[in-house]
Amino acid sequence: MTYLQALILAIIEGLTEFLPVSSTGHMVIASSIMGIGDDEFVKLFEVAIQLGAILAVVALYWKKFINFSKWQFYVKLLIAVIPALFFGFILNDFIDNTLGNPIFIAVVLLVGGVILLFIDRFFKNPTIHDEQDMSNMTAFKIGCFQVLAVVFPGLSRSAATIIGGMQQKLSRNAAAEFSFFLAVPTMCAATGYKLLKGHELLNAENIKLLLFGNVVGFIVAIIAIRSFIGYLSKHGFRIFGWYRIAVGIIILTLYFANVPLVVA
Known part of the structure; x- marks a missing residue:
């Protein structure tokens, strides 16, 4: 993996991790086009750079995370x-x-895209506008929605938890913010497990690539989170539904054109 390839993947991770568009689907396309999708370190890299995205959430919402x-x-x-x-x-x-x-x-991706086209119509009149107004049972139910993203790659962790939050009467902004918060322990666990499992791949050069990728992912994720909340409050999810449908069609097109698609 070159630094240019690491830069591209880190930008994709930072942009897509917290949007309801599936970072997995984007990694399929990017790593396959670059011809590095089957490399074991690339698979590790695509998960480990989530640390940068995690730190972006903590940095933006530090008053939440550092208020014991x-x-x-x-x-x-x-x-x-x-x-x-x-x-x-x-x-x-x-x-x-x-x-x-x-x-x-x-x-x-396609099914999730269709759902996002209509989600604003499905869940109207929210009653919860802040995490503090949520009950523990509501948090658990949103966590159960997150399981769908674990079982069905391409659904998007963010999409699953945001839909779950809105189903539990959270406003769009409150659902998105709790999705960000929930990403921190979830992604920490996934990243820690991946690093532990692939520790033999961590030579000096690969560690430098990981550090580079996490810094880039951190910066891009901050921009993406701020932009997403601002857009969401005004326009809703419809554009993300169309976008997911387009990405799903691209993956199908590449597959049937015999482009080798390898997912981390």
């Missing part, structure tokens, strides 16, 4: 992350199989 007097916030995150950790562990083999199936990912 409001311990209920941490309890809600813990409750919400448990379902994904549990099912991610027991369904590991199934997830690995679906993660390598571009047709499966493309179909999930």
Whole structure:
């Protein structure tokens, strides 16, 4: 992997991780086009650079994450992350199989895109506008929606948790923000597991690439999060639905054109 390739993947990660468009689907396209999708370190890199995105959330919402007097916030995150950790562990083999199936990912992207076209009509009149107004049971139910993204690669963790939040009467902004918060423990667990499993790949040069990718991902994720919240409050999810449909069609086109698609 070159630094240019690392830059491209890190920008994609930073842009797509917190948007309801599936970072996995984008990684399929990018790594395949660059011809590096089957490299083991690339697979590790695509997961490990989530650390930069995690730090972006903490930096933007530091008052939430560094306010130990409001311990209920941490309890809600813990409750919400448990379902994904549990099912991610027991369904590991199934997830690995679906993660390598571009047709499966493309179909999930398309279906998720159609849902986003109409989500603003489905869930009207929200009653919860801030995380502090959520109950622990609401947090758990949103965490159960996150399981769908674990089981169905291409759905998008952000899309699943935002839809789950809106189904639980959260406003669009509140649902998006709690999705960001929930990403921190979820992605920490996934990244830590991936690094532990692939530690033998971490030579000096690869560590430099990881540091570079995380810095780029951090900067881009900050821009993406701020822009997303601003856009969402005014325009809703419709454009993201059309975008997902377009990405799904691109993946199907590449697949049937015999372009080798390898997913991390």
